[in-house]
Amino acid sequence: MAVHPKEQRLILKYADEPGYTPHIDSYMEHGGYDMLKKAVTMEPQAIMDEVKKSTLRGRGGAGFPCGLKWSFVDRKSGKPIYLVCNCDESEPGTFKDRQIVHKDPHQLIEGIMISCFANNVAKAFIYIREEMPYGAKILDQAILEAKEKNFVGDNVLGSGYSCDIVVHRGAAAYICGEETGLIESLEGKRANPRIKPPYFPAVLGLYNCPTIVNNVETLCNAVHILDMGAEEFTKIGRPNNAGTRIWCVSGGVQRPGYYEVAGLTLGELVYDICGGPLPGRSIKAIIPGGSSMKILKNGERYKGKNPDGTDYNWGLEDIPLDYDGIAAAGSMSGSGGMMVLDDTVSIPAALANLMAFYSHESCGQCTPCREGSLWLKKITSRMVHGEARPEDVDLMLDVAGQIAGRTICAFGFAVAWPVQSYIAKFEDEFRKYAAHLSDPNADRQAIKELACNG
Amino acid sequence: MDLKPETLAEIEAAIPKYPEAQSAVMPLLHAIQKDQGAISNEAAEWVAEKLGIAPINVLSVVTFYPFFRQHKIGKRHIRVCRTLSCAMAGGAKVCDKMLQEFETELNAVSADGEVTIEFAECLASCGSAPVMLVDEDLHENLTVEKAKEICDKIKAEAKA
Ligand SMILES: Cc1cc2nc3c(=O)[nH]c(=O)nc-3n(C[C@H](O)[C@H](O)[C@H](O)COP(=O)(O)O)c2cc1C
Numbered sequence: 358m359a360v361h362p363k364e365q366r367l368i369l370k371y372a373d374e375p376g377y378t379p380h381i382d383s384y385m386e387h388g389g390y391d392m393l394k395k396a397v398t399m400e401p402q403a404i405m406d407e408v409k410k411s412t413l414r415g416r417g418g419a420g421f422p423c424g425l426k427w428s429f430v431d432r433k434s435g436k437p438i439y440l441v442c443n444c445d446e447s448e449p450g451t452f453k454d455r456q457i458v459h460k461d462p463h464q465l466i467e468g469i470m471i472s473c474f475a476n477n478v479a480k481a482f483i484y485i486r487e488e489m490p491y492g493a494k495i496l497d498q499a500i501l502e503a504k505e506k507n508f509v510g511d512n513v514l515g516s517g518y519s520c521d522i523v524v525h526r527g528a529a530a531y532i533c534g535e536e537t538g539l540i541e542s543l544e545g546k547r548a549n550p551r552i553k554p555p556y557f558p559a560v561l562g563l564y565n566c567p568t569i570v571n572n573v574e575t576l577c578n579a580v581h582i583l584d585m586g587a588e589e590f591t592k593i594g595r596p597n598n599a600g601t602r603i604w605c606v607s608g609g610v611q612r613p614g615y616y617e618v619a620g621l622t623l624g625e626l627v628y629d630i631c632g633g634p635l636p637g638r639s640i641k642a643i644i645p646g647g648s649s650m651k652i653l654k655n656g657e658r659y660k661g662k663n664p665d666g667t668d669y670n671w672g673l674e675d676i677p678l679d680y681d682g683i684a685a686a687g688s689m690s691g692s693g694g695m696m697v698l699d700d701t702v703s704i705p706a707a708l709a710n711l712m713a714f715y716s717h718e719s720c721g722q723c724t725p726c727r728e729g730s731l732w733l734k735k736i737t738s739r740m741v742h743g744e745a746r747p748e749d750v751d752l753m754l755d756v757a758g759q760i761a762g763r764t765i766c767a768f769g770f771a772v773a774w775p776v777q778s779y780i781a782k783f784e785d786e787f788r789k790y791a792a793h794l795s796d797p798n799a800d801r802q803a804i805k806e807l808a809c810n811g
Numbered sequence: 812m813d814l815k816p817e818t819l820a821e822i823e824a825a826i827p828k829y830p831e832a833q834s835a836v837m838p839l840l841h842a843i844q845k846d847q848g849a850i851s852n853e854a855a856e857w858v859a860e861k862l863g864i865a866p867i868n869v870l871s872v873v874t875f876y877p878f879f880r881q882h883k884i885g886k887r888h889i890r891v892c893r894t895l896s897c898a899m900a901g902g903a904k905v906c907d908k909m910l911q912e913f914e915t916e917l918n919a920v921s922a923d924g925e926v927t928i929e930f931a932e933c934l935a936s937c938g939s940a941p942v943m944l945v946d947e948d949l950h951e952n953l954t955v956e957k958a959k960e961i962c963d964k965i966k967a968e969a970k971a
């Protein structure tokens with residue numbers, strides 16, 4: 358993929374260069390593993406301090422500060438500490454970890470090894486979704502190559518430090534992306550998320566040992582933080598949103614794809630980089646950070662007060678493209694999976710599509726989530742199939758309200774937020790469906806195909 | 812249990828990778844399903860015995876994860892993404908074309924035993940939607956025409 362001039366590539370700097378391969382030689386010709394060489398001569402605490410100072414936030418979903426997460430690890434228990442790299446990449450709309458793993462796997466291995474050294478981890482796992490079989494093979498091969506060069510395994514680079522990395526394949530269940538579900542899965546069980554407290558991974562994680570779970574992109578950043586230093590790193594992007602982010606754009610734009618940027622607005626990404634909507638169409642709404650995040654409506658004003666007391670008043674395109682910007686607009690940047698819905702998209706049909714996803718993927722252990730997601734699938738489904746009941750919109754809000762905040766894991770919010778936000782922003786469309794007032798000439802076939810739920 | 816030597820080798824290599832044997836359940840099931848096409852009760856018991864755990868602990872894993880199956884499917888496993896970005900880009904039409912070409916229904920084994928076509932949830936390739944997996948191969952930017960070409964190729968390979 359061609360790099361757009363507005364991109365600022367750090368993680369994907371070499372990935373798309375002609376001739377660059379996943380082989381260790383390509384990586385090393387570009388300075389690969391120099392930072393691991395540097396790391397093993399440093400004090401682990403100094404690396405942790407640097408990551409903390411970098412203000413790096415997690416790229417997997419919640420945006421939690423990475424250094425702070427590492428500082429919660431229980432180092433007094435005497436138990437081994439594990440690190441798990443989350444490469445489940447299952448949040449609909451997200452396809453960035455795929456690029457790293459397939460095109461530059463050694464960068465991830467180096468990031469994992471630096472993070473493991475800093476945290477005194479002797480065993481790391483990469484949990485990769487089943488649907489990336491080549492990714493798993495590429496990682497296995499990369500680990501072998503790194504072992505041959507003594508970057509992974511016993512006595513890394515003669516430092517006396519040893520650490521192994523194991524690639525573990527999932528089996529097509531979305532909930533394995535949730536960190537405690539992932540841990541259960543890695544223990545050889547159903548991926549039923551654990552209740553927090555007491556099961557905070559930093560204290561009671563894998564095999565009830567302290568465990569760090571980080572996303573692929575987060576771990577790659579460790580390499581660059583060591584390379585440029587925390588201070589330089591914080592200069593990329595806005596304060597509290599340091600570093601680049603790989604945004605994945607899909608749906609109704611001219612140039613869908615992945616773009617690594619910093620300090621832009623949502624409009625610069627969607628219109629300048631992605632070319633805006635298809636000819637003759639307009640953008641109706643944007644789901645900013647993976648399908649679980651609240652929808653942003655085009656044409657709406659996003660208003661509030663900045664931390665410094667000044668006012669902001671944004672159109673959709675003015676929203677700063679980072680954690681705090683999208684949060685200020687009432688949603689979340691999540692996993693960076695941006696889905697663009699143009700004016701041809703029926704919002705109830707889009708919701709029906711996603712409710713089929715969530716009802717299929719609920720792990721089933723909390724009643725509100727298991728039953729509620731199924732109800733929401735059934736209601737949205739009958740809505741788009743022309744069999745809605747007048748009370749359905751209120752019923753959906755009622756059901757969603759009973760899921761949010763009443764479940765073991767955040768999947769509950771992931772089901773409820775789309776329902777609540779789509780109805781809040783596009784209530785008319787839902788009411789029309791419910792009252793059978795939808796345009797009799799509406800393209801029923803297109804609506805069914807968008808819902809795509811059987 | 813009649814497992815190929817390479818399957819047994821894969822199994823023996825997987826177990827010591829983990830601090831606790833039960834963690835090897837999924838790698839073992841992957842290896843066996845690849846070898847035998849599905850996970851039989853006999854296989855589940857064999858895995859349980861191998862790892863020193865109860866058969867129910869293996870079966871509970873088999874029944875939880877969509878990828879593990881207890882019944883065989885067609886020779887080629889076709890999974891068309893149905894989630895939003897692919898649906899917006901015409902994934903449903905691609906799926907219909909595949910079903911029509913093989914004269915089969917979703918989740919069934921086609922009459923000639925060649926394929927099983929299923930819907931999959933987001934395959935993490937939404938930027939090149941719509942997409943589908945044919946066994947391990949990802950096909951991107953699909954159209955009805957491309958779907959037809961893929962079907963023709965599968966049919967030709969089946970005859971060869
Ligand atoms: C339902 C659900 C699905 C998730 N899926 C993923 C995923 O596919 N990949 C990922 O990295 N994080 C996912 N997360 C977030 C993880 O639980 C975890 O917070 C993250 O891996 C931590 O890494 P980070 O701090 O580096 O972002 C998911 C969370 C939830 C609640």
Ligand code: SF4
Nearest residue numbers: 720722723726764766
């Ligand atoms: S909220 Fe849903 S996915 Fe999460 S633990 Fe409960 S049932 Fe499982």
Ligand code: FES
Nearest residue numbers: 892897934936937
């Ligand atoms: S929606 Fe089909 S690959 Fe993501």
